[in-house]
Amino acid sequence: MNLSKELLAKIKKIIEKNHTFLTLSVLGKSSFTKEEIEEFKKLTGKEPNNEKSLLEYVYLSNFADNPVKNLSELDSIKTPRKDTILQSDEVIKTLIAKLSQDMSQKILNSLIDVTRTYRNEDFTEALKNKSFSEIKQRFKDISEDGNRDWGRVVATEMSNLIGYGSVDKILKDGGDPEETYVFRKIVGDIKTCRWCRKFYGENTPKVYKLSTLLANGSNYGKLKEDWQAVVGATHPNTRTSQIIEIPVGYIPNSSGTLTFVGKEKFLEFIEENLEA
Amino acid sequence: MSQDQADDILLKALKRKEGGNVGSSVFEDEIMREVFDIFKENYEKMSEKLIKEILDELK
Numbered sequence: 001m002n003l004s005k006e007l008l009a010k011i012k013k014i015i016e017k018n019h020t021f022l023t024l025s026v027l028g029k030s031s032f033t034k035e036e037i038e039e040f041k042k043l044t045g046k047e048p049n050n051e052k053s054l055l056e057y058v059y060l061s062n063f064a065d066n067p068v069k070n071l072s073e074l075d076s077i078k079t080p081r082k083d084t085i086l087q088s089d090e091v092i093k094t095l096i097a098k099l100s101q102d103m104s105q106k107i108l109n110s111l112i113d114v115t116r117t118y119r120n121e122d123f124t125e126a127l128k129n130k131s132f133s134e135i136k137q138r139f140k141d142i143s144e145d146g147n148r149d150w151g152r153v154v155a156t157e158m159s160n161l162i163g164y165g166s167v168d169k170i171l172k173d174g175g176d177p178e179e180t181y182v183f184r185k186i187v188g189d190i191k192t193c194r195w196c197r198k199f200y201g202e203n204t205p206k207v208y209k210l211s212t213l214l215a216n217g218s219n220y221g222k223l224k225e226d227w228q229a230v231v232g233a234t235h236p237n238t239r240t241s242q243i244i245e246i247p248v249g250y251i252p253n254s255s256g257t258l259t260f261v262g263k264e265k266f267l268e269f270i271e272e273n274l275e276a
Numbered sequence: 277m278s279q280d281q282a283d284d285i286l287l288k289a290l291k292r293k294e295g296g297n298v299g300s301s302v303f304e305d306e307i308m309r310e311v312f313d314i315f316k317e318n319y320e321k322m323s324e325k326l327i328k329e330i331l332d333e334l335k
Binding site: 007010011014015018019021022025026054057058061103107132135136139140143146147150151154155158162 | 327
């Protein structure tokens with residue numbers, strides 16, 4: 001069996017081209033410079049057709065004033081923290097590039113592996129028999145692995161923007177981070193990790209000053225033992241809610257619903273549940 | 277995803293009643309779930325096309 005350099009190069013290009021389309025289809029033209037779009041056109045031979053990043057929709061749907069009458073109202077509320085969306089776009093670009101590399105390596109490895117198995121046969125002949133279905137199955141397995149990785153990336157970045165969108169909404173409405181108390185709901189099922197339970201509370205939500213969460217920055221690149229409660233994604237694949245403001249006079253119950261109890265009980269609740 | 281599809285998702289999100297989405301996670305909120313599914317669908321379509329192209333090249 002013979003795997004020529006030309007064939008390997010062609011396969012790598014197919015993988016790269018299709019991942020480029022994935023990047024464009026989820027991030028949209030607005031996330032790229034004119035030069036980058038030109039490069040994509042050269043590589044793929046086609047022009048992307050969607051304008052906006054899917055991540056921008058996630059951010060906006062958690063930021064925007066509700067309800068609005070029509071989409072034209074979006075013009076007045078567009079992206080006060082465009083930098084947040086751009087950062088997430090960059091993370092997605094980098095991770096798709098990594099997925100592309102991983103897939104490329106795995107596909108080439110599986111082909112090399114098959115050529116070893118059928119080393120005494122001509123490659124074309126080998127492909128006509130059972131090795132072709134074997135290759136097909138291996139590619140499907142590789143694709144499923146990639147799909148799982150992609151799901152994790154997407155869930156994490158969406159959680160990041162859900163958090164930032166909700167905080168930007170609080171700030172836009174005039175919230176003072178030093179005077180604003182917030183909490184976050186966890187899903188609370190068997191898959192909920194100990195970190196989210198620890199940071200955000202199980203039966204009674206833990207309360208933070210918004211300034212504390214903002215000061216904690218991001219958990220990206222940190223060791224688990226250094227993770228903190230943050231505005232964005234707490235960890236990969238996190239499923240926590242938006243950042244929810246506790247208005248003066250209200251307290252959240254175990255399911256996260258806010259109930260009016262008056263200022264005195266509100267202050268007692270804050271004193272008992274405020275995290276440093 | 278077409279622009280119409282994207283606008284439809286956003287419009288639905290924006291029409292939610294005040295506070296209606298509060299406390300929802302990526303997997304609990306219907307609209308976020310819809311966006312997540314589009315992300316995944318894009319990957320699946322890309323992957324299917326990619327594999328077909330490679331297999332065609334190998335034939």
